[in-house]
Amino acid sequence: xxxxxxxxxxxxxxxTAYTNAKAGMEGVDKEKVQRIxxxxxxxxxxxxxxxxxxxxxxxxxxxxxAQCAKLTDKxxxxxxxxxxxxxxxxxxxxxxxxxxxxxxxxxFYAAVxxxxxxxxxxxxxxxGSMSMICTANYEAxxxxxxxxxxxxxxxxxxxxxxxVPTNFEKYxxxxxxxxxxxxxxxxxxxxxxxxxxxxxxxxxxxxxxxSGEEVAxxxxxxxxxxxxxxxxxxxxxxxxxxxxxxDINKPNGQYILPNDRKAVMTFISxxxxxxxxxxxxxxxxxxxxxxxINTCEELLQKGAFLxxxxxxxxxxxxxxxxxGLGRTDTPEHKLRKSISSERxxxxxxxxxxxxxxxxxxxxxxxxxxxxxxxxxxxxTLKLKTASxxxxxxxxxxxxxxxxxxxxxxYASKLLKAELPLSLxxxxxxxxxFRDDKCGPLDPRQKTLASFVVSGDVTASATxxxxxxxxxxxxxxxxxxxxxxxxxxxxxxxxEKNDVLASDQLSCGLRYASxxxxxxxxxGNECSGKCDYVETENEMIRNFSGHKTIAASSQKTEPxxxxxxxxxxxxxxxxxxxxxxxxxHSDYHLAEMLQEEESxxxxxxxxxxxxxxxxxxxxxxxxxxxxxxxxxxxHIPIDAxxxxxxxxx
DNA sequence: GGGGGAAGGACCA
DNA sequence: TTCCTGGTCCTTCCCCC
Numbered sequence: 001x002x003x004x005x006x007x008x009x010x011x012x013x014x015x016t017a018y019t020n021a022k023a024g025m026e027g028v029d030k031e032k033v034q035r036i037x038x039x040x041x042x043x044x045x046x047x048x049x050x051x052x053x054x055x056x057x058x059x060x061x062x063x064x065x066a067q068c069a070k071l072t073d074k075x076x077x078x079x080x081x082x083x084x085x086x087x088x089x090x091x092x093x094x095x096x097x098x099x100x101x102x103x104x105x106x107x108f109y110a111a112v113x114x115x116x117x118x119x120x121x122x123x124x125x126x127x128g129s130m131s132m133i134c135t136a137n138y139e140a141x142x143x144x145x146x147x148x149x150x151x152x153x154x155x156x157x158x159x160x161x162x163x164v165p166t167n168f169e170k171y172x173x174x175x176x177x178x179x180x181x182x183x184x185x186x187x188x189x190x191x192x193x194x195x196x197x198x199x200x201x202x203x204x205x206x207x208x209x210x211s212g213e214e215v216a217x218x219x220x221x222x223x224x225x226x227x228x229x230x231x232x233x234x235x236x237x238x239x240x241x242x243x244x245x246x247d248i249n250k251p252n253g254q255y256i257l258p259n260d261r262k263a264v265m266t267f268i269s270x271x272x273x274x275x276x277x278x279x280x281x282x283x284x285x286x287x288x289x290x291x292x293i294n295t296c297e298e299l300l301q302k303g304a305f306l307x308x309x310x311x312x313x314x315x316x317x318x319x320x321x322x323x324g325l326g327r328t329d330t331p332e333h334k335l336r337k338s339i340s341s342e343r344x345x346x347x348x349x350x351x352x353x354x355x356x357x358x359x360x361x362x363x364x365x366x367x368x369x370x371x372x373x374x375x376x377x378x379x380t381l382k383l384k385t386a387s388x389x390x391x392x393x394x395x396x397x398x399x400x401x402x403x404x405x406x407x408x409x410y411a412s413k414l415l416k417a418e419l420p421l422s423l424x425x426x427x428x429x430x431x432x433f434r435d436d437k438c439g440p441l442d443p444r445q446k447t448l449a450s451f452v453v454s455g456d457v458t459a460s461a462t463x464x465x466x467x468x469x470x471x472x473x474x475x476x477x478x479x480x481x482x483x484x485x486x487x488x489x490x491x492x493x494x495e496k497n498d499v500l501a502s503d504q505l506s507c508g509l510r511y512a513s514x515x516x517x518x519x520x521x522x523g524n525e526c527s528g529k530c531d532y533v534e535t536e537n538e539m540i541r542n543f544s545g546h547k548t549i550a551a552s553s554q555k556t557e558p559x560x561x562x563x564x565x566x567x568x569x570x571x572x573x574x575x576x577x578x579x580x581x582x583x584h585s586d587y588h589l590a591e592m593l594q595e596e597e598s599x600x601x602x603x604x605x606x607x608x609x610x611x612x613x614x615x616x617x618x619x620x621x622x623x624x625x626x627x628x629x630x631x632x633x634h635i636p637i638d639a640x641x642x643x644x645x646x647x648x
Numbered sequence: 649g650g651g652g653g654a655a656g657g658a659c660c661a
Numbered sequence: 662t663t664c665c666t667g668g669t670c671c672t673t674c675c676c677c678c
Contacts, residue, residue, distance in 0.1 A: 046664050053657095132665045134661095147661085150664040193661045278670095280659050313671070340667060378653085388664085394654055427666085 033144030033157060040153050049388035057282055064290040064309055071308055083303030083319070090320050095237070096259045098328045099212045101185070101199045102234045102242035103219065105178065106251035108195035110137040111229050112174050113164045125162040126154055134166055138251060171195075177227045185219060188330050190239075198239050200330055216254045237264065240326025244275050268324040269297040276321050287318075296322050339374060340382075341365045342427025347386035349422035358415055358426055359408055365428050366404035375400035376430035379407065381414040384425035393418065400434045 041047040071079075105111065109127040114120045114137065124140035126133040130151035140146075143158035155161055175194040182189045186199040201215050210218075212235035223231050230252040234245025237259045248255040257267055273296055274284045287293040290309070291302045299306065299322035306315045320326070341364040343357060369376070379401075380394040393414045401407060411428055 041664080044664080050664095056657095128665085129663095131663055134665085148665075152663050196661070278659070282658060311672075336668085337670095338668070342666065344665065380654090390656075392655055396653065425665090429667090 036144075036156055037153055040156055045387050057285055061286055061289045064286065067309055068290060068305065071305075075308065076304055079308045080304040082307045083315075086307070086316065086319055087300065087303060087323065090316070090323055090325060094261065094323070094325060095328045096261065096264075097202070098200060098237060099202045099205055099215075099259065100236055100239050100242040100328065101201045101212070101216060101219070102236075102239065102246040103178075103182070103197050103199065103223075103231050104233075104246045104250070105195035105229055105231045107135055107137050108174075108229070109135045109166065109171055110140075110164075112170055113167075115174075115228050116170065117164075120162060120164070123162050124158050124160060125164060126151070127164050127166055129163065129165065130155070133163075136161075174227055174229065178223055178229070178231070181219065181222045181226055184222075185215065190330065198242065201235075211256075213254070213256045216256065220252070220254065238324075238326030238328045240277065240321070241267070241324060242326075243277050244271065247275070264324040268322070269295065271296045273299065273321070278317065279321075296324070298322075336372070336374075337433075338429050338431035339365065339368055339372065339376070340380075340427055340429035341368065342382060342425060344384075344425045347422050347424040349386075349420055351419055354415065354419070354423060354426070355412060358411055358428075359404075361426060361428050362408040362411055363404045365430060366402060366407055369402045369430060374430070375402045375434045376432055377401070377434075378430065378432040379410050379414070380429040380431065381411055381418075382425070382427035382429065383415075383418060383421070383423055386422040386424050388424075391418065396432065401430075 041050075110125055113125070113127055120137075122139065124137065124143060124145065126136040126140050126145055128134045128151055133145070133147065133149055133151050133154055135147045136145040136149075136154070140154070140158055140161055143161070145154040145158050145161060151163060171194050178195075179189075179191065179197070182191075182197050182199055185201050185204050188200070190198040192198065199219075201212065204210070205212060205215055216233040216235050220231055220233055223229065232246050232250040232252060233254040234242045234248065234257075235254070236242040236245050236257040241257055241264065245255040245257050257263060272294060273279050273287060276296065279287075287299075291298075291305050293299055293302055299318045303315075303319055303322070306318050310318070341361050343361055345357065348354065377398070377400050378394055378396045380392050383391045383393070385391070395410055395414060397410065401410075407428065407430070415426070
C-alpha cells in the first residue's frame with residue numbers, strides 16, 4: 001500500500017473492503033476507482049490504521065510461510081494421511097436429499113426508497129450519509145459506489161449521486177411483506193437479515209411435484225407481486241451453495257445447482273474462495289499468499305498443508321468447502337447471545353463529555369435490554385481511539401444487571417481505567433444472559449431461591465466452593481454448613497462487599513481495603529470464612545459460614561407476627577413451611593441490601609478514584625493483560641481492578 | 649494440562 | 662473535513678485449579 005514496490009501506481013495495492021467487485025459493478029473502471037479512493041484516503045488516520053492492519057496480515061503470512069518451509073519430507077505424508085481421512089469422513093456426511101433456497105433482495109434499502117419515491121428511478125442513488133453509505137442502487141454501482149463506502153468518497157466517484165437518509169421502519173415493513181411470502185414455502189425459514197433468508201423448500205417441491213427452478217421462479221414472482229421489489233435466488237443442496245448461487249444472476253435472477261454430486265464438484269472446482277461465506281479479505285489473502293490457493297478445488301489439493309498449518313476447526317471448514325458441503329438442517333431457534341449499542345462521534349479526550357456519551361449509550365442499551373427482558377452479567381466496553389485502534393475491556397459480574405445505573409457504574413470504571421485517551425467511538429455490549437427471561441424483577445432472588453428450593457445440596461456446595469458470590473455491592477452468598485456435620489443443611493449468608501475489589505472475581509474472594517492515604521492494602525481470600533475490613537466506615541464484619549446478616553443498615557430480619565404473618569409484607573405462612581419461610585426472609589433481606597447499594601456505590605466512587613491512582617496498584621496488578629500488538633500506551637485494566645495475592 | 653475469562657480479530661449484512 | 666453498526670464466532674493469551 002503506497003510503498004516503493006508499487007512504483008508510480010501506489011493505489012493498485014490499496015485494497016479496501018469496497019474495491020472488491022460486487023453485483024452490478026462489472027465494467028467499472030477499477031483502476032480509476034482505486035486511484036480516487038487512494039488519493040482521498042492517503043494520509044488520513046483511517047488510512048494509517050489500514051496500513052498497520054495490512055502490515056499485521058503480511059506478518060501473519062510471513063509466519064505461516066516460515067512454518068510451511070519447516071515442514072519436512074517426513075511430515076507431509078503424515079499430514080496428507082490426516083487430510084485424506086478427514087476428506088473421507090466429510091464425504092460420508094454429504095447429503096443431497098434437501099433443496100435449499102437462498103433469497104437476497106436486490107439493493108434492498110435503495111429499492112425501497114425508489115419504490116416510495118419514483119423520481120429517484122434511473123438516478124444514481126445511495127442510502128446513507130456523507131460519512132457512510134449503507135447501500136447504493138445499480139446506477140450508482142456503475143461508478144464504483146457501493147455499500148460500506150464513506151459518502152464523501154462516493155460523491156467524488158459520482159458527483160451526481162443522490163443521498164437518501166436511512167429509514168429502518170420502512171425497511172422493516174417491506175421486509176415483513178417478503179417474509180409473509182417466504183412463510184408459504186417454509187414456515188421455519190431462516191432470516192439472516194432484513195433482506196436475506198434461507199428456505200428449505202424440499203417439502204414444498206415434493207408435495208407439489210415442482211422442481212427447485214419452478215419454485216424459485218414462483219417465489220420471485222410472488223415477492224414482486226406483493227412488494228413491488230425484486231430479489232435474486234439461488235437453489236442448491238445446502239445453504240452454503242445456495243448462498244453462492246443467489247449471487248450469480250443478480251439482480252432479479254436465479255441460479256439452480258442440481259442435487260447431484262458431480263454437478264456440485266464441477267460447480268465448486270473453479271469457484272474463487274472469496275465467494276464463500278466465511279472467507280473474507282484476510283483469509284483470502286492468507287490462503288492465496290501462503291499456499292497459492294485461489295479456488296475451492298485447490299483447498300482439497302492443498303489439504304495436507306491446511307492440516308499442518310491451521311486448527312482442526314479451520315481445516316474442517318476449508319475441506320468441506322472444497323467438497324461443496326454445507327449445512328442442510330434447520331437449526332433450532334437461535335437465542336441471542338449478546339446485545340450492544342455503540343456510537344461514533346468526533347474524536348475527543350474530554351472526560352466529562354466521554355462520560356456523558358457513555359451514559360447515553362448505557363441508557364440505550366438498558367432500554368433495549370428491557371424491551372427484550374434480558375439481564376446480563378458480562379459487560380464489554382468497546383473503544384475506538386482517534387487513530388482507529390479498537391480496544392475492548394470486559395468485566396464479568398456475579399449478578400445479572402439491566403438498569404442504566406448499574407451498566408453505567410461498571411462501564412465508567414472500565415472507561416476510567418483507559419483514560420486519558422482520545423476516542424472516536426464507544427460501545428457497550430452485554431452478554432452471558434440469565435437463562436430465564438421474564439422472571440422476577442430482582443434477578444438475584446431467583447438465583448438464590450433456586451438453590452434453596454431445589455435442595456440440590458451437591459450443586460449448591462459446588463457453586464459455593466467454586467464461586468463465592470461476591471457482587472460489587474450486594475452479595476448473596478450461599479454456603480453449605482460444615483460438610484463434617486453431614487446433615488445436608490444449607491444456610492444462607494449475605495455479605496456486603498467492597499465495591500472496588502470484588503466485582504471481577506470469578507473464583508474466591510479477595511478484598512481490597514483503602515487506607516486514608518490511598519495506599520492499597522490487599523486483603524484476604526475468602527472461602528467460607530473471611531474477615532471483611534472496610535476502613536471507610538470503620539466497620540469490621542465477621543462472617544463464619546453460619547447464617548449471618550451483615551448489612552450496614554440498621555434494618556432487622558423480618559419477623560413473623562402472630563407466628564405466621566410476615567412483618568414486612570403481611571404474607572401469611574404457617575410455621576411448618578420452614579424452607580419457604582427461610583426463602584421469604586431471604587427475599588426481604590436481598591431487597592434491603594439492594595436498596596442500600598445505590599447509596600453505597602455513590603459513597604465509594606470517590607474512594608475508588610483514589611485507589612485507582614495509588615502507585616502500588618500497578619505493582620500488585622496481576623499481569624493478565626495481553627501485550628498490545630500495537631505497543632501503544634495502555635493502562636492495564638488490572639491496574640484498576642486490583643486483585644490481591646492468593647492467601648496461602 | 650484443561651477450563652474458562654478476557655481481549656482481539658474476522659466476517660457478515 | 663468526512664471511513665458505520667450490531668451481531669456471531671474463533672483464536673490466543675493467561676490465570677487458576
